[in-house]
Amino acid sequence: MANFNDSVYVEKMCELTNRLYGHGWDERNGGNVSLRIDAEDLAQFDDVKQVIRNIPIEFDATALAGDYFLVTGTGRYFKNVIKYPERDAGLVRIAKDGRSVDLYWGFNDGGQPTSEFPSHLMTHIERLKQDDNQRVVMHCHPTNLIGLSFTQPLDEKGLSKLLWKMQAESLVVFPEGLGVIPYMTPGTNDIGAATAAKMAEFRVVMWPHHGIFACGDSMDETFGLIETVEKAAMIYTTIQAQGGKILQSITDDDLRDLANSFGVVPNPRFLALDKVNA
Known part of the structure; x- marks a missing residue:
């Protein structure tokens, strides 16, 4: 079994947020990225099996209930994602209520998805x-x-x-x-x-x-x-x-x-x- 932190998804998120910052397109905490990941593609990872916490969102996303997203965090600087991916990004699943997400990985300092x-x-x-x-x-x-x-x-x-x-x-x-x-x-x-x-x-x-x-x-x-x-x-x-x-x-x-x-x-x-x- 593998760890999500070492996955191609996190690697690519780190690479591209760093390139976006390097181009000057994501100054300070400007910009955000989200990637939808199929549940079956996450089955190989040991560290995404349990819900860490539930986070409310200001939108009814019932249409996406059950879907997983790797998303950058609110207030996070893109230049830092490559160094601290587990702090500045998170893997979330849209909860059944559509008004919250369950966090499975990341945002380890208490953060949450981009605004x-x-x-x-x-x-x-x-x-x-x-x-x-x-x-x-x-x-x-x-x-x-x-x-x-x-x-x-x-x-x-x-x-x-x-x-x-x-x-x-x-x-x-x-x-x-x-x-x-x-x-x-x-x-x-x-x-x-x-x-x-x-x-x-x-x-x-x-x-x-x-x-x-x-x-x-x-x-x-x-x-x-x-x-x-x-x-x-x-x-x-x-x-x-x-x-x-x-x-x-x-x-x-x-x-x-x-x-x-x-x-x-x-x-x-x-x-x-x-x-x-x-």
């Missing part, structure tokens, strides 16, 4: 309706994407096409585009509900003047999605720093060729593959 955990759970619920392989939610503060929310109209089509045209990879990685919600106070169920509603169509949602919410099948995939979005925003920032004059660019027809070549379908609200109807 954004209700928002994570709302997104998990919505993404499972779209794709039952979706199991990761990441929230962080990518600098250049946040910058766009101050200088560009908060329009999904406009922002999505801007990011698609900054690099060929963008359309391939997030062909559905970028979801956008209005500025809202973070840490509330209201922002969680607004984000989850967008997750019916998108895997990545901008929180204007704040950050990004993204989801995927794995930690690496979700991190890569954020990287791709932020790289496109960084290219735009670099263009503006070089004077903002664009002499040549990726066109709508180029995007159509990309979509056909890579077998992806762009969001039809943003780009029709039939250019007659574009």
